[in-house]
Amino acid sequence: MTAACPLCFHRCTLEEGQTGFCRARANENGKIVPRNYGAVTSLALDPIEKKPLRRFRPGSMVLSVGSFGCNLRCPFCQNHEISMAGAGDLPLRELSPEALAALATQLRPRGNTGVAFTYNEPLISYEYVRDTAALVHARGMANVLVSNGTVSEEPWRALLPALDAANIDLKGFTGRWYRRLGGDLETVKRSIEIAAERIHVEVTTLLVPGENDSEEEIRALAQWLAGLRRDIPLHLSRFFPRYRMLDKPPTPVERVYRLAEIAREYLDDVFTGNC
16 A cells, blocks of 8 residues: 655655655555654764754753654765665664653753754654654753754644754755755745744754855845844854765855855844854
């Protein structure tokens, strides 16, 4: 029996046993399930600023957890070892929602404020995020999501009450660039718009030379964000050659600073990263 995954715009239609574009969601007995539920590849206690979140509980730590798979194909991915992996490709640690929430609580004396779902694309293990986040909230702690924002509106709206903050990658501001990454710009814009009405949101754009780093594009991006709210923090990060994009040089530092100046014409908080 075939089944269609409703989680993102790819709408993968899968035969029994088949895995979708994200390498993590599969058809099992006619039902779409995340094969990475509770399958942890990365676990660390990080400063909240590393997510990056600069205006949400600054100075705190957050227990960061990641799995495998992603519903984009960014050729510059910094975590491609896990984001481009599927089930069976990596050593895994099984960590139930109950166990992760308990660990987050144990780390409170070290300044832990909650759990951050990050490293790969956390929304492809939507059910795990949902189940864990409910337990974390029940313990009086916060839930943070670091995501590419490629999610359908209905599941996104359903998840937001369980979240407190998110950093969403806005990888550029043209449909052409998003198509090259296997994504959809309008989907991500809608995700940011909906989230900004309900939780604390910060946005990150990695500036890739010759691709998404024109003054015109960053101006349009900043103007659009300001149209939602001027106080949405924007992080403009410097690109370094990674994964399948080794042919480009790092973004010139002066270019990052210049684009940040432009963005500050419209936004209250613009931060530069990797400089």
